[in-house]
Amino acid sequence: MAVYIIKRFLQTVLIMLIVSLITFFALKVLPGDPAVLILGTDATPDSLALLRESMGLDEPLTLQYLNWIGDALRFDLGESRYFGGDVTTLIGQRLPVTISLAILSVGISFILALIFGTIAAVYRQTWVDNLIRLLTQVFSSVPSFWLGMLGLTYLAARNGWFPVTGNFSASAGLLVNIRAILLPALIMAVGEVGILIRQVRSSMINALRSEYMTSTEVKGLKRPSAIIKYAMRSAIMTPVTLASLRFAALFGGTAVIETVFSLAGLGRLLVVSVEQRDMMLLQGIVLFITAVVVMISFVTDILYTQINKTIRIGG
Amino acid sequence: MEQTIVNAQAKKKGFNFSLFLGVFFILIVIGLFIWSFITSVDPTLFDMTNRFDGWSMAHPLGTDQFGRDVLTRVAYSMRSVFTVGVGSVLLGLIIGMIIGSIAGIAPTFIQRLLMSVVDGLIAFPGILLAMLIVFILGDGIENTVVAIGIMMVPSYAKLSYSTVIENKQKLYVKAAKSYGLSNFQIVVSHIYPDLLPKIVTQFTSSVAGAIMIEASLSFLGLGVQPPNASLGLMLKEAQKDVLLRPEIVIPAGVSLMIVVLGFNLIGDALNDKLLNRRGES
Amino acid sequence: MSQVLTIRQLEIDEPKVKQVVKVPELVLNEGEILGIVGESGSGKSVTVKTAIGLLPKTLRGSYQELSLFGKNPYQLSAKELRALIGKNVGFIPQNTVEYLHPLLPIEKQLIDGYMTQGYGDKQAAIKRAIEMLTAVGIQNPPQLLKQLPQELSGGMRQRVNIAMAMMCDPKLIIADEPTTALDAEVQHQVMELLASIHRKTTNTMIIISHDLSLIKAYSDRVVVMYQGNIQETGTVEEIFENPQADYTKALLAVNLTLDQDPDEPLKDISYFMERNIIL
Numbered sequence: 001m002a003v004y005i006i007k008r009f010l011q012t013v014l015i016m017l018i019v020s021l022i023t024f025f026a027l028k029v030l031p032g033d034p035a036v037l038i039l040g041t042d043a044t045p046d047s048l049a050l051l052r053e054s055m056g057l058d059e060p061l062t063l064q065y066l067n068w069i070g071d072a073l074r075f076d077l078g079e080s081r082y083f084g085g086d087v088t089t090l091i092g093q094r095l096p097v098t099i100s101l102a103i104l105s106v107g108i109s110f111i112l113a114l115i116f117g118t119i120a121a122v123y124r125q126t127w128v129d130n131l132i133r134l135l136t137q138v139f140s141s142v143p144s145f146w147l148g149m150l151g152l153t154y155l156a157a158r159n160g161w162f163p164v165t166g167n168f169s170a171s172a173g174l175l176v177n178i179r180a181i182l183l184p185a186l187i188m189a190v191g192e193v194g195i196l197i198r199q200v201r202s203s204m205i206n207a208l209r210s211e212y213m214t215s216t217e218v219k220g221l222k223r224p225s226a227i228i229k230y231a232m233r234s235a236i237m238t239p240v241t242l243a244s245l246r247f248a249a250l251f252g253g254t255a256v257i258e259t260v261f262s263l264a265g266l267g268r269l270l271v272v273s274v275e276q277r278d279m280m281l282l283q284g285i286v287l288f289i290t291a292v293v294v295m296i297s298f299v300t301d302i303l304y305t306q307i308n309k310t311i312r313i314g315g
Numbered sequence: 316m317e318q319t320i321v322n323a324q325a326k327k328k329g330f331n332f333s334l335f336l337g338v339f340f341i342l343i344v345i346g347l348f349i350w351s352f353i354t355s356v357d358p359t360l361f362d363m364t365n366r367f368d369g370w371s372m373a374h375p376l377g378t379d380q381f382g383r384d385v386l387t388r389v390a391y392s393m394r395s396v397f398t399v400g401v402g403s404v405l406l407g408l409i410i411g412m413i414i415g416s417i418a419g420i421a422p423t424f425i426q427r428l429l430m431s432v433v434d435g436l437i438a439f440p441g442i443l444l445a446m447l448i449v450f451i452l453g454d455g456i457e458n459t460v461v462a463i464g465i466m467m468v469p470s471y472a473k474l475s476y477s478t479v480i481e482n483k484q485k486l487y488v489k490a491a492k493s494y495g496l497s498n499f500q501i502v503v504s505h506i507y508p509d510l511l512p513k514i515v516t517q518f519t520s521s522v523a524g525a526i527m528i529e530a531s532l533s534f535l536g537l538g539v540q541p542p543n544a545s546l547g548l549m550l551k552e553a554q555k556d557v558l559l560r561p562e563i564v565i566p567a568g569v570s571l572m573i574v575v576l577g578f579n580l581i582g583d584a585l586n587d588k589l590l591n592r593r594g595e596s
Numbered sequence: 597m598s599q600v601l602t603i604r605q606l607e608i609d610e611p612k613v614k615q616v617v618k619v620p621e622l623v624l625n626e627g628e629i630l631g632i633v634g635e636s637g638s639g640k641s642v643t644v645k646t647a648i649g650l651l652p653k654t655l656r657g658s659y660q661e662l663s664l665f666g667k668n669p670y671q672l673s674a675k676e677l678r679a680l681i682g683k684n685v686g687f688i689p690q691n692t693v694e695y696l697h698p699l700l701p702i703e704k705q706l707i708d709g710y711m712t713q714g715y716g717d718k719q720a721a722i723k724r725a726i727e728m729l730t731a732v733g734i735q736n737p738p739q740l741l742k743q744l745p746q747e748l749s750g751g752m753r754q755r756v757n758i759a760m761a762m763m764c765d766p767k768l769i770i771a772d773e774p775t776t777a778l779d780a781e782v783q784h785q786v787m788e789l790l791a792s793i794h795r796k797t798t799n800t801m802i803i804i805s806h807d808l809s810l811i812k813a814y815s816d817r818v819v820v821m822y823q824g825n826i827q828e829t830g831t832v833e834e835i836f837e838n839p840q841a842d843y844t845k846a847l848l849a850v851n852l853t854l855d856q857d858p859d860e861p862l863k864d865i866s867y868f869m870e871r872n873i874i875l
Contacts, residue, residue: 021435
């Protein structure tokens with residue numbers, strides 16, 4: 001097991017290396033003077049020269065890369081031209097919104113997936129199952145930003161059920177914050193629920209086929225009770241793993257929803273950095289988000305394997 | 316007196332409604348696509364006296380906030396569905412197949428190198444990679460094709476790679492090798508017949524994904540730009556007026572849904588067919 | 597002596613694929629041990645499972661008469677069926693690994709059936725579980741109750757299965773290839789355990805196996821099945837000493853005997869059936 005952890009960890013490091021290389025060198029490919037790109041075309045020659053020196057833009061590429069990585073590992077991701085502040089600080093400010101959005105969204109879709117995936121599995125190959133699968137595809141095909149706009153109009157602006165702007169701050173109470181992100185989270189969940197339902201359905205079908213289900217029938221246990229206490233217990237693991245990975249994926253995926261709902265999150269920051277051609281900010285965000293995703297994948301993988309092993313001893 | 320025990324699951328499925336729906340939707344898409352070349356209506360024609368019109372003979376889907384005919388705009392948007400949606404997937408597919416196949420038959424060092432790069436690409440979540448590429452190359456329709464195309468490379472690379480590796484062990488490949496066929500010939504004539512159905516199955520689902528990504532990018536202003544048309548772009552422009560006139564987002568949104576859903580349903584049906592060759596779904 | 601199980605004209609098939617079982621008559625008398633013998637895939641398990649109301653969901657069946665303890669399982673409501681099977685039938689599986697849920701402690705799996713059938717509360721159920729575990733030869737029942745199934749050996753798991761089957765003191769015990777997955781030594785122990793339970797409680801048993809010597813040693817009556825059809829029925833003496841059907845004769849002949857010439861290739865059933873060899 002320890003060997004596996006080390007192996008996976010090395011793989012993770014390798015992937016991060018490649019990701020950072022891609023991120024770094026991709027941006028170096030940009031035509032034009034990097035200093036101008038960072039400071040803008042109206043910067044003075046002096047400030048350009050100063051920047052070049054402080055950033056080591058005249059040094060050999062490998063050295064620049066190593067410096068950048070070194071700084072990144074110390075949580076120094078440079079400065080944003082557009083916002084004027086520390087990239088790391090900016091990310092830190094925007095992080096709570098995105099994390100909350102991701103957690104709430106995955107949480108909602110997971111619960112819905114457990115319910116409907118199980119129903120689809122129990123009624124496999126009947127019209128109920130086919131209907132659920134069709135609806136799942138429909139939901140996955142709905143453009144989230146479109147649904148967002150409609151939701152914003154009908155449920156927020158016109159009915160006042162939800163607030164219009166996502167005013168989310170650490171100082172406001174928990175309930176207020178949840179209300180602010182509930183609608184966007186629900187809309188994101190619509191897009192996410194499909195893949196989770198599929199997984200729950202598949203795992204439940206396998207679980208329902210297992211021999212222990214026969215034992216529940218022979219013992220005369222009530223069917224719903226048998227499904228929840230026996231089948232779901234085995235079936236829940238893979239969906240949880242998937243949910244964890246989807247959570248990680250959402251870190252890069254909230255951009256559009258945050259735009260529609262004017263939420264000050266990481267995704268919105270990402271979009272702004274591209275719009276405003278803020279290279280340092282973009283580099284920093286991309287590196288940060290990808291690192292988080294890769295880390296979560298790694299931890300999820302290790303935990304999943306560990307739990308699986310516990311089941312398999314003596315089997 | 317005979318009695319029967321009825322089991323709901325024992326009945327076999329008949330007509331595949333989902334597939335029918337999927338094909339129906341794609342036919343609509345193709346129809347609109349062709350319409351965009353036939354119609355004489357100008358999608359960029361402003362007519363400020365006829366803004367926000369409802370359905371009429373002249374404007375079957377109404378007019379938008381600038382008085383432009385919505386139906387024609389939707390039809391023109393279908394061009395980017397094919398250019399970007401299908402185009403980017405083809406790009407990713409071809410590059411992916413090449414990388415995966417080479418990795419499959421190459422010596423270990425190159426294999427590890429290639430597949431590590433592929434793993435690196437997959438690590439970028441969601442549209443992050445596309446955004447990075449758009450930053451580098453700039454926006455616009457061609458760059459969007461490249462950006463999404465690169466996003467598509469890993470899944471086809473992995474698919475090709477695993478199929479080549481899996482088949483390499485099989486007896487018929489070893490036999491072919493023994494009569495002196497080169498690796499390249501083996502891959503193409505022996506392994507590709509196994510690989511191609513898998514790729515075709517994956518293709519439609521990829522297109523659905525690519526279209527969704529393109530719409531998102533265009534919605535953010537980072538993808539297709541005017542004068543090219545895209546459903547994402549239409550939704551972006553509608554943002555200002557949606558609170559007062561939510562109807563204007565309906566045609567574009569529903570059309571986008573139809574496109575994506577159509578490809579997804581067909582992809583599903585193909586996937587079921589592929590799985591049925593190996594077991595049950 | 598009443599009949600525990602009566603089946604007439606049972607046919608089971610997999611729709612559009614093949615016929616699985618065709619049984620003109622099968623009867624189980626109270627207090628007897630019925631051995632059902634045949635090769636794997638001969639339809640033994642499916643027939644018995646269908647008899648107790650558990651026809652697999654992917655199959656379709658039809659029958660003229662099917663009665664278990666005087667009732668037709670397929671005409672009962674779900675609740676009635678649960679009571680009928682839960683209180684009166686115990687099942688011992690072939691697959692000792694998967695029959696117990698790997699993630700649930702043994703205690704839970706032993707007591708839930710007992711409690712659902714209304715025999716007592718949790719305390720009473722645990723007490724009964726300990727009794728049953730002791731009866732099957734477990735050394736430290738309270739400790740075992742807290743364990744997970746994977747921590748036990750195959751033989752011990754099968755004992756737990758037997759204890760679980762006995763929880764509600766069932767009138768019918770079905771052992772479906774109970775020893776197939778076990779070591780030879782343990783096989784004997786498990787079968788002796790089942791036999792002693794039969795003697796003590798005078799219950800009715802069905803033993804399904806492809807192992808002829810096992811069937812011969814423990815059954816009162818025997819049913820021989822092949823490809824979903826009953827080849828022959830009779831008392832254990834009738835079947836083993838005076839087999840009537842060709843298949844039965846061939847099946848008996850195919851068993852290795854100690855005096856087989858080691859250089860001769862092993863003969864399989866078709867060899868005997870073709871040659872109509874009588875032992």
